[in-house]
Amino acid sequence: MPFPDRRTANVVLTTLLIAAVCLAVYCARRIILICIFAILFAYLIDPVVRFLQRHSFFFKNLRGPAVVEVYLAFVFVVALLGYSFLPGVVRSANKVIDQAPVLLDRLSTGDIAGDLRGKYGWSEEQEFRLRFLLAKHKEGIQHLIPAVDRYLSNAALILGWLLLVPILAIFFLRDGQRIAEVLIHVIFPAERRAGIHAIANELNVILTRYIRAQLLLCGMSFLFYLSALLVLHFPYAVPLALLGGLLEFIPVVGWTSTFAAIVGTGILNHSHWIWMAALLGVWRIAQDYFLTPRIMGQHLKIHPLAAILAVLVGAQLGGIVGIYLAMPVVAATRVILLGRMAAVADRVCGRSTELSTNAAPALVETVAS
DSSP states (O other): OOSSOHHHHHHHHHHHHHHHHHHHHHHTHHHHHHHHHHHHHHHHHHHHHHHHHHHOSSSTTOHHHHHHHHHHHHHHHHHHHHHHHHHHHHHHHHHHHHHHHHHHHHHHHTTHHHHHHHHHTOOHHHHHHHHHHHHHTHHHHHTHHHHHHHHHHHHHHHHHHHTHHHHHHHHHHHHHHHHHHHHHHHHSOGGGHHHHHHHHHHHHHHHHHHHHHHHHHHHHHHHHHHHHHHHTTOSSHHHHHHHHHHHTTSTTHHHHHHHHHHHHHHHHTTOOHHHHHHHHHHHHHHIIIIIHHHHHHHHHTOOHHHHHHHHHHHHHHHHHHHHHHHHHHHHHHHHHHHHHHHHHHHHHHHHHHHHHHHHHHHHHHHHHO
């Protein structure tokens, strides 16, 4: 027997091919993630594109011009919001930059406890407890500025990568169906294409429902932020609520950025930021452990406990990206497994029918004899 034999060589080559593909995917993971986010962004604005495609005055039933119209409207809305709220945001940002060193110094020395005592009527014992707590974490407070600098640098890098998302989404919006058709014809043999088309259609429905659930959660967050900001008389209530609703699409970083923006605005404008911080914490718990599992589970046909476990496992494996993609990956896996089981069942039933058909003449002949 020659060494290596044909079977061993096939196993080794297949293993090396799989390892090479995994290495290529790992090296290109950022580009792949950007493509995934571009697909999700395309699902987000696809309903608007379809609406304009059906009701456009100038380019009715044309997909490309409808995509251009949606992007032009998006740019116009962003420019209008920037013109309306950007001056106030810039003034607040400058105020934060000017007062941040003084605020951090008072936090590290514990002098802010006296300010809070005078504002909220605390007792001397409460002031002493806060001073003791701040003194205990003095070193951590002094390292906040470098941490914020690193956070801003990473945020700027992520923002630069995310700018590619709407650009790539144009191609998925315009030619998404054609791309899917080409991939199915290239990867799968002819006898399996019908089943793959059925699975692809079901995945399309699942992703559409996922985006609808995300929009519902974002709308609920916007209403909560707006109500809380108006009740506690915070300045810039509408832009802060809009920011919180939009950032709800980004797990962890989104709500932490919203928390920092709202509480920071409250501190700088001497609003009731402690009550606001408590309300935001309660809302976060309700959102993560009650609303999100139920809404996502209902839309994606996943049990709420499975949704919570999927998010926890995704956070452990992939961090922020894992949290965001956990539930659509679980839902897609469920669809693929069900489609695979249905295909296997169809083959088994078809084989059983064929066997019974072939056995019929022999049975008749035996009875006749």
